[in-house]
Amino acid sequence: MKILRFFIYVLILLLVTPFLLVHYGSPGVATTSKVALHALVGYGGGEPDAELVREQLSVADGFSMSLYATGLGKIRFMQATEAGDILVSRPRSGEILLLRRDADRDGLPDQTSVLLSGLTRPHGIDILDGWLYIAESNGVGRVAFDVASGEIRGEYTRLVDVLGDKGNHWTKTLRAGADGWLYLSSGSTCNVCEESDPQRATIMRFKPDGSELTVYASGLRNSVGMDWAPWSNELFATDNGRDLLGDDFPPCELNKVVEGGFYGWPYINAATPDPDYGAKLPSNLPANRPPVFEFKAHNAPLGIRFLRHTPRSGFERTALVALHGSWNRSVPDGYKVIALQWQADGSIAESDFVSGFLQGDKLLGRPVDVTEASDGSIYISDDYSGSIYRIVADGSAQSLVLAATVSSADANVGVLDGYTADKRASLSAKGEDLYQQFNCASCHNKQTGRPLKALAKNYNAASLADFFSAPTPPMPAFPLSTEQREALAVYLFDRELKATK
Structure with missing residues (x-):
């Protein structure tokens, strides 16, 4: 069947190309013939x-x-x-x-x-x-x-x-x-x-x-x-x-x-x-x-x-x-x-x-x-x-x-390097309060099989904060402001990085 389709495409190309040459001249005829085949038969x-x-x-x-x-x-x-x-x-x-x-x-x-x-x-x-x-x-x-x-x-x-x-x-x-x-x-x-x-x-x-x-x-x-x-x-x-x-x-x-x-x-x-x-x-x-x-x-x-x-x-x-x-x-x-x-x-x-x-x-x-x-x-x-x-x-x-989509496990080691020490500490403290307020540990623990680990493999601070605005079910979408989502992301990365030291 594929061979038959190929010969049909060739036949149509032979029929179309002379028409294109007569009416439009030779420049671009190779591309034009491809597009004509695409328009006629979906090739x-x-x-x-x-x-x-x-x-x-x-x-x-x-x-x-x-x-x-x-x-x-x-x-x-x-x-x-x-x-x-x-x-x-x-x-x-x-x-x-x-x-x-x-x-x-x-x-x-x-x-x-x-x-x-x-x-x-x-x-x-x-x-x-x-x-x-x-x-x-x-x-x-x-x-x-x-x-x-x-x-x-x-x-x-x-x-x-x-x-x-x-x-x-x-x-x-x-x-x-x-x-x-x-x-x-x-x-x-x-x-x-x-x-x-x-x-x-x-x-x-x-x-x-x-x-x-x-x-x-x-x-x-x-x-x-x-x-x-x-x-x-x-x-x-x-x-x-x-x-x-x-x-x-x-x-x-x-x-x-x-x-x-x-x-x-x-x-x-x-x-x-x-x-x-x-x-x-x-x-x-x-x-x-x-x-x-x-x-x-x-x-x-x-x-x-x-x-x-x-x-x-x-x-x-x-x-x-x-x-x-x-x-x-x-x-x-x-x-x-x-x-x-x-x-x-x-x-x-x-x-x-x-x-x-x-x-x-x-x-x-x-x-x-x-x-x-x-x-x-x-x-x-x-x-x-x-x-x-x-x-x-x-x-x-x-x-x-998109920029954080990487295959290397070490690609986001410096995921918090863009923050000053004071800013990072402030956001991390606010994030920890939010983590406790919404009782995140009740779902994310070893017993439930959903521990939070290796986040830096797939996210940076901005992309993880964005994830919180529309999380994958069954995680609920909490009513967080932009700053709160950032704070929670910084806290989770901060906690993960400290745990690996």
Whole structure:
């Protein structure tokens, strides 16, 4: 079977490459052919290792990046839960994955498992009022989901069964709005055409029980990513422009989506009439709403996520957008995650947030989606290598956890060296009082089998303090302030270091 698939890939490559050479010239055709195979049949690249990620990828100043998981196959969209787990869709295998949060602080998910299977090309996922909603290519379903345990309850039930998934752009993206509705995008069946299905090339919405499914906005060729600006609750969506009009036209779009809005496709690209369909624009359509921001042509913006929890100054009004990358430019472009920052005058400034996925003909990955956990950690999915990357703000407890992930038992011998003698003594005394106040010794002793030892192998003061804010069950989360958590951590390290002398 693997040999058969290989020959199929080769055949497709032989068919695709001459087309690319004729239309786009020879520069970048090796990378472009790889991406074309990926787009057509899901053929991807190899799995990166942590060292390659560190060497090849660059992240914005003030942040650190690591390889969180790999070998996940053709993953697409994600959703971080309040418990810190990551849900991931895997359309080509019909599955939803669950990546357990990194409770042991080794920089990796504690467990990866299949949460749901047997679905029809699932893509968009979201959680609302105890339900996990899943957008399959031809419908939407839900199942009761316990966020704390990461377990589903009962049976998966289809709510919407009337969605078309023929032709191009079969993925459906789903997001829950603060207004109690669920919003659902459905891309076009073609590169450019007049659709016969009124649901295609739209964003729809429906009630949580699946009722009142209606078209919310139209003329959106393929709006894969959606999110709401936290300061205004306005809905923004990425949109992929049409192909075969050259390297630099039309731009891909970021649109502010409003009820009843019409966004041009197939008759208008951004604000320019389409050369094939511009003269066919029906007179009964609403006025075209041009994009609020234009991405470069063929960059393929997919997932968008407004940052709500990052502690880094300057990112308060920022959305991260995953650029999947071009398959049809003479010089490949995209293949990165950018930051869009809303300025005081309403304009939007673009800067690279993660770059380096493409270097010459060396393609590491294709970013798909961005999600943010409540602790400020940012996750990026890559369907080319089947990987998820984790980004944290420098100086945060999360970044110190990553820095403290070591294999050497002696790596944290100087774990308290950053404290003066007086500061260390003061914090240690306060920590000892807290240890007695909460009767920690009743659980952490030889008799219970949970003694506190070898902490310096896996933690430093900051990462252990962070652990106390969301400890691994059955340990309870005590109502400790930031200073109290630090004091308890210093006390435990101080006690451990004294015991080893």
